[in-house]
Amino acid sequence: MTFPRSIAITGPFSDWSLDGLRDVARRADEMGVEAIVLPDVIAPAGGGEAWPDALILIGWLAPATHRIRLIGRVSSLGHQPYNLARRLASLDLISGGRAGWAVEEGQVEDAIAAFSGAFRLAGQDLGEREEEFEAIVRGLWQSWDADALTLDKAAGQFFKHEAMHLLSHNGAHFSVKGPLNVMRAPTGVPALLHASDLADAVPVASVRAVLALLGEA
Numbered sequence: 001m002t003f004p005r006s007i008a009i010t011g012p013f014s015d016w017s018l019d020g021l022r023d024v025a026r027r028a029d030e031m032g033v034e035a036i037v038l039p040d041v042i043a044p045a046g047g048g049e050a051w052p053d054a055l056i057l058i059g060w061l062a063p064a065t066h067r068i069r070l071i072g073r074v075s076s077l078g079h080q081p082y083n084l085a086r087r088l089a090s091l092d093l094i095s096g097g098r099a100g101w102a103v104e105e106g107q108v109e110d111a112i113a114a115f116s117g118a119f120r121l122a123g124q125d126l127g128e129r130e131e132e133f134e135a136i137v138r139g140l141w142q143s144w145d146a147d148a149l150t151l152d153k154a155a156g157q158f159f160k161h162e163a164m165h166l167l168s169h170n171g172a173h174f175s176v177k178g179p180l181n182v183m184r185a186p187t188g189v190p191a192l193l194h195a196s197d198l199a200d201a202v203p204v205a206s207v208r209a210v211l212a213l214l215g216e217a
Helices: 018-031 054-064 081-094 108-114 126-141 207-213
Strands: 006-009 035-039 069-074 099-103 149-152 157-159 191-193 202-204
Touching (some): 006 018, 006 069, 081 099, 081 126, 202 207
Parallel strands (some): 006 035, 035 069
């Protein structure tokens, strides 16, 4: 039986459970699915159901899995680039290089309502802001070379100064000096994805749907 390369968790959170989500991630990992995409759905301004923080879910699922990539579909509108880059870099270390960010390109009005965007983002070009945000995150992930840490007690050297890189970004929307205060994971940096990168991800709206997809229901 052929399994999908990646699955995208969808639907209301009430159709899932934390234990069910963990069991699904474990089974998908065992069956050879390459990635699971976790939603970060914001409750609509008019009322409705939200999902838990996708990045916290990645940290929770990481020790329950071994190989599968854990991708959070997160909007940048409620974050600052340094903080989001730091959280994702930390998750990449925790998961052994399996964390990733799928940029949430919808939910704009809900995100603006949830994160005081009417005040913070008034008059801003959101497309331009997004491009700058992503460029900063990518740059911060490159703050440290893979061999930056020397931990040479005899020489009194903790890291190689030439292996640390300041970002020194000053743009239309953000000013970030860097470097990131999280070391680079041995496997590289987190994945940064867009909707086009996830075109083949199979949406599943319940535990039963995933089990059926994996031939277990």
